[in-house]
Structures are given as structure tokens and as C-alpha cells.
């Protein structure tokens with residue numbers, strides 16, 4: 001990396017650090033924990049359904065797992081950019097013995113994620129942080145799509 005690029009990155013981070021309150025870093029770290037948990041949970045659910053008549057669901061849940069990992073990476077990068085310490089905790093995970101049970105758990109997780117990200121965007125909008133809000137907006141579009149797919153699957157099963 002060129003020296004000018006290193007200096008510019010450093011200055012950027014210093015400026016960002018001054019702007020990032022602990023409240024935001026803490027919330028983003030909790031979001032990160034929940035993204036890790038969502039990834040693990042989707043991986044487990046997809047593999048428990050693989051080979052069952054619901055294999056179509058299983059493949060889609062595996063895609064969700066990949067996308068949750070993508071969200072985790074985006075959030076971790078943002079925490080680092082803002083000068084925070086990236087956490088390594090994993091949120092609570094849950095499974096169920098039936099397809100419907102697993103899908104309901106996943107749906108609840110998506111609804112929680114959407115609520116959390118809505119409040120994160122509101123906070124960022126009122127604290128002049130359009131960069132973080134933009135990243136969270138990109139993530140929330142995926143979460144809404146996950147929620148809608150789960151609702152379709154649950155309708156198919158009922």
C-alpha cells in the first residue's frame with residue numbers, strides 16, 4: 001500500500017473514531033453476535049432438512065446461512081472502521097424436531113433482525129452517520145427477503 005493511502009486510511013479512521021459512540025459500537029457488536037448465531041442456526045437447520053422431502057427448503061436455508069455470514073463480515077468491517085473492537089461472541093441458537101418448528105424459529109430471528117436494524121438506521125439517521133445507515137440498509141433488504149421466503153415456506157407447509 002502506498003504511504004499516501006496508508007495516511008489517508010489512518011486519518012479516515014481517526015475521524016471515524018471520534019464520531020463513533022460506544023452505544024453504536026455495542027449495538028453493532030450485538031448485531032454481529034446475532035448474525036453469527038443466524039449463520040450457525042441456518043447451517044444446522046439446512047443440514048437437518050437435507051435429504052428430507054423438504055430439500056428445497058434445505059438448500060434455501062443454506063443460502064441464507066451464506067448471506068448471514070456476509071452480513072457478519074460487513075458489520076465486523078464497520079465496527080473496525082469506526083474504531084471499535086470486533087466481538088467474537090455468538091448469540092443464542094435454537095433448533096426444533098420438525099420442519100415447521102425450525103422455520104418458525106428462523107422467522108422469529110428474521111423479525112428480530114429487521115426490528116433491530118430499523119432502530120439502528122433511525123439512530124444513524126439522527127446522529128449523522130449515513131455510512132453505517134447505508135450498510136445496515138443493504139443488510140435489512142436481505143433480512144426482509146429471508147422473512148418473506150420463510151413466510152412462503154410456512155404457508156406451503158400449512
Ligand SMILES: [Fe+2]
Pocket residue numbers: 035038067068071113139143
Ligand atoms: Fe443477517
Ligand SMILES: [Fe+2]
Pocket residue numbers: 038064068110113142143146
Ligand atoms: Fe436473515
